[in-house]
Amino acid sequence: MKNKILVITAVLLVGILLGGVSFYLLGEVTGRNRQYNPMLAPHVPRQITESSRAFSEIAGAVSPSVVNISTTKIVKRDANPPFDDQFFDLFNPFREFRTPKKWKEQSLGSGVIVSADGFIITNNHVIEHADEIRITLFDKRSFKAKLIGADAKTDIAVVKVEADNLPTIQWGDSDKLQVGEFVLAIGNPFGLSHTVTMGIISAVGRANVGIADYEDFIQTDAAINPGNSGGPLVSIKGELIGINTAIFSRSGGYQGIGFAVPSNMVRLVMEQLEKKGRVTRGWLGVTIQELTPDLSQKFGLKNSKGALVGDIAKGSPAEKAGIKRGDIILELNGKKIKDVGNLRNMVAQSKVGSEVQILILRGDKEYTFKVLIAELPKEFAETGKGDAPEEQSFEGLAGMSVMELSKEIARQLGLHKEDKGVVVIKVEPGSAAEEAGMRKGDVVQEINRKKVDRLDDYNKITAGLQPGDSVLLFVNRGGKRFYVTLRAA
Numbered sequence: 001m002k003n004k005i006l007v008i009t010a011v012l013l014v015g016i017l018l019g020g021v022s023f024y025l026l027g028e029v030t031g032r033n034r035q036y037n038p039m040l041a042p043h044v045p046r047q048i049t050e051s052s053r054a055f056s057e058i059a060g061a062v063s064p065s066v067v068n069i070s071t072t073k074i075v076k077r078d079a080n081p082p083f084d085d086q087f088f089d090l091f092n093p094f095r096e097f098r099t100p101k102k103w104k105e106q107s108l109g110s111g112v113i114v115s116a117d118g119f120i121i122t123n124n125h126v127i128e129h130a131d132e133i134r135i136t137l138f139d140k141r142s143f144k145a146k147l148i149g150a151d152a153k154t155d156i157a158v159v160k161v162e163a164d165n166l167p168t169i170q171w172g173d174s175d176k177l178q179v180g181e182f183v184l185a186i187g188n189p190f191g192l193s194h195t196v197t198m199g200i201i202s203a204v205g206r207a208n209v210g211i212a213d214y215e216d217f218i219q220t221d222a223a224i225n226p227g228n229s230g231g232p233l234v235s236i237k238g239e240l241i242g243i244n245t246a247i248f249s250r251s252g253g254y255q256g257i258g259f260a261v262p263s264n265m266v267r268l269v270m271e272q273l274e275k276k277g278r279v280t281r282g283w284l285g286v287t288i289q290e291l292t293p294d295l296s297q298k299f300g301l302k303n304s305k306g307a308l309v310g311d312i313a314k315g316s317p318a319e320k321a322g323i324k325r326g327d328i329i330l331e332l333n334g335k336k337i338k339d340v341g342n343l344r345n346m347v348a349q350s351k352v353g354s355e356v357q358i359l360i361l362r363g364d365k366e367y368t369f370k371v372l373i374a375e376l377p378k379e380f381a382e383t384g385k386g387d388a389p390e391e392q393s394f395e396g397l398a399g400m401s402v403m404e405l406s407k408e409i410a411r412q413l414g415l416h417k418e419d420k421g422v423v424v425i426k427v428e429p430g431s432a433a434e435e436a437g438m439r440k441g442d443v444v445q446e447i448n449r450k451k452v453d454r455l456d457d458y459n460k461i462t463a464g465l466q467p468g469d470s471v472l473l474f475v476n477r478g479g480k481r482f483y484v485t486l487r488a489a
Contacts, residue, residue, distance in 0.1 A: 058184060058238045059196045064138040064167035066231055068188045069109045069122055069145075069159075071130035110187035110231030111135065111159070112240060113168050114270070118143075118161040121270060122230030123245055124150040127157050135161050138194065149273030153213040154261060155245050156269045157230075169232060172239030174262035177204055177218065185222040185244055185258070187231025197223035206259060207341030211246045216345050217259040218242045224258035233260040242266070268349055282350035283376040284358075285316020286323065287481060290340050294485035298448075298472040299328060300364060306330045307343045309360075311481035321371040323360060325474075325481070326449070330366070331359035347373070400433035401426040404455040405443055413441055414478050420453040421445035421476065437484070439477070446474035462488075 109126030113119070120135065127133050133145040143161035150157035181201045189195050199222030206217040220233060224247050233242035242260030272279045288307040296304045309327045312319050323329075329337055333356050337343045350356055352375045359368050402422040410419050421443040427434050444452055447461045448471060465471060465488040473484050 054236070055184070055198065058234065058236065059186070061238050062169055062184070062232065062234050063186060063194050063196070065113045065169040066138065066186045066194055067111045067113060067120060068136040068193055069111045069120075069126055069230060070134045070136070071107050071109070071127055072132040072134075073107075073129055074131050108188060108191050108227050109229045110227065110244070112230075112232040112243070113166050114171070114240070116164065116166050116168055118163045118166060119148070119270075119274070120145065120159050120161065121243060121266060122157050122159065123243065124152050124155045124157045126230045127159060128152075133159055135159070136193075138167070149277045149279075151269050151273065151279045153279070154265060154269050155212045156243065156261060156266055156273075158270050158273045169234070169240045170238065171267060172235050172237065172241040172263055174204075174218065174241050174264045177201055177235075177241060177262075179203060182236050183220055183222055183241070184234040185220065185224050185228060185231065185260075186234060187224075187228035187244060189223075189225035189227040191227055195228075199223070202257070204262075205338070205342065207339065207345075211259065212261075214265075214345055214348055215341060216262055216265055217245070218262055220258050220260060221256045222258060223254045225254050228258075239263075240266075265345070265349070280352055281348040281376040282352055282354075282373040283317065284323075284347050284371060284373070285313040285318045286329075287311040287313075288329070288340050288343060289482050291328070292485065294470055295472070295483060298470060298485060299326075299361075301328065301361070305339075306337050306361070307340045308483060310483055317371050317374050321358075321369045323358070323369055323371070324362065326362070326483075328361040329358060330361055331357075333357055348376070400424055400428075400438055402444065402455070402458060413443070415443065415476065419443065419445075419476065420451075422452055422455055422458045438475075441477070443476040444473055445476055445481075446472075448472050449474075 107126070109122060111120045111122035111126075114121055127147060127150065130147075133147065135143045135145045137143075141163075143163060145159040145161050148158040148160050179201050183199060183201055185197045185199070187195060199220050201218060202221050203219040206219050207215040211217075218233060218241065222233070224244050228244045229246070231244050232240050233244055235241045241263050243263075243266050244258060244260045246259045247254065248257035248259075269279055287310045289310050291299075291301065291304040291306055291308050293304060295308060296302075299308070306328045309318075309323060309325055309329065312323060312325055329343060331337060332343065332346050335346065337346075350373045352373055354373050356371055356373060357368055358371055359366060401424070403425050405415075405419065405421045405423045407417045409423055410417055413423070424433075424438055424440055424442045424444070427438055427440055444458065446452055447458070450457075450461055452458050452461065467488055469488040471486045471488050473486060475482060475484055
């Protein structure tokens with residue numbers, strides 16, 4: 001009995017000993033028994049350390065090419081009172097308000113050096129109307145800059161300082177960018193010199209943002225704030241891939257959406273500003289509009305890719321080549337047309353005098369035309385947006401009254417005296433026609449690709465429509481022609 005008790009006790013002691021050893025070893029493995037040591041550095045994976053070092057190296061290599069731009073504008077104001085009255089002498093007996101007043105307005109922005117002899121790219125809105133442009137380098141040296149040229153339609157400007165051996169940035173190819181790539185934005189937000197922020201490319205080819213006439217923006221979530229304008233957007237290779245231009249914000253500060261002009265567009269603009277002091281753009285002579293799902297259906301398309309030709313200028317390259325109203329432009333020089341903005345940029349960037357191949361869809365057949373690119377005429381270059389109506393959903397013909405277009409009415413509307421059709425004389429408030437965007441003075445010249453020369457044509461065609469039918473209208477609004485789709489009431 002005594003021996004049995006001793007054996008049991010020995011077994012228990014061995015079990016306790018083994019359990020303690022196991023617990024200790026398990027604690028060492030899991031780290032539970034380790035005491036906190038504030039001097040003990042955490043274990044950081046090698047990949048994170050290398051990535052951090054890489055971003056630091058990029059910032060260190062690129063920052064010397066980024067400059068601070070400060071502009072000064074002299075604003076003059078004639079302080080004469082709104083009307084000449086002797087009672088004003090009671091408030092200012094010395095008549096000081098008759099002395100013209102002037103003061104200086106200053107603004108800050110960013111820029112990037114692209115050549116060792118002092119050429120610097122920035123935004124047009126940074127230096128616009130400036131009387132003096134001053135550049136401050138990374139090493140704190142300051143120079144007075146000369147404006148080489150500016151292009152408001154892309155919001156790009158080129159200035160130059162008299163200096164040599166300046167640090168420069170390498171050009172990148174913005175056409176090869178992919179959504180999700182890491183990028184750095186460098187500039188002087190709120191005057192804080194050489195601030196670096198990091199993010200990714202959120203989207204490419206952003207158009208219809210309303211910032212410039214020619215838009216093909218890179219969208220990024222890298223923090224961009226007032227003062228970043230004109231600074232570089234940099235790839236992980238340390239190459240210039242864009243010029244930071246604008247932000248989308250309801251507060252005036254960073255909200256995660258910034259836009260940059262792609263480097264390939266910047267480079268083309270810069271080369272022309274250097275050589276000519278202005279930008280010349282290619283011209284086809286077509287009015288184009290987006291293909292909505294309804295328009296695509298009416299033209300027998302399976303998708304909404306391409307651009308619809310709404311009108312053609314007389315004597316234009318497109319007319320000479322044989323392109324017609326109603327054609328769908330699918331490709332230019334083998335590159336597919338995604339939308340109107342894409343085609344507009346491709347044509348504008350085409351060399352004047354060069355020949356391009358355009359693939360169009362007419363009916364259910366594709367045709368290829370060779371078109372000689374001309375220079376965008378001055379009258380078109382000065383025309384802002386609005387060549388086509390805003391895209392809306394159209395629900396019916398109800399609520400619209402029309403009358404036959406006479407020569408006198410055509411003259412009043414600024415149309416050619418030989419133009420024919422029916423003119424909208426009344427649009428009922430709150431009606432489907434108003435919701436569709438139809439306006440008083442619009443001239444309907446076609447319905448479902450059938451000509452409308454007189455009121456009888458209009459009545460005959462609309463009488464054959466069934467409720468809910470999708471109707472294709474060709475509208476002339478003050479000389480600007482375009483297609484719209486409506487639903488028959």
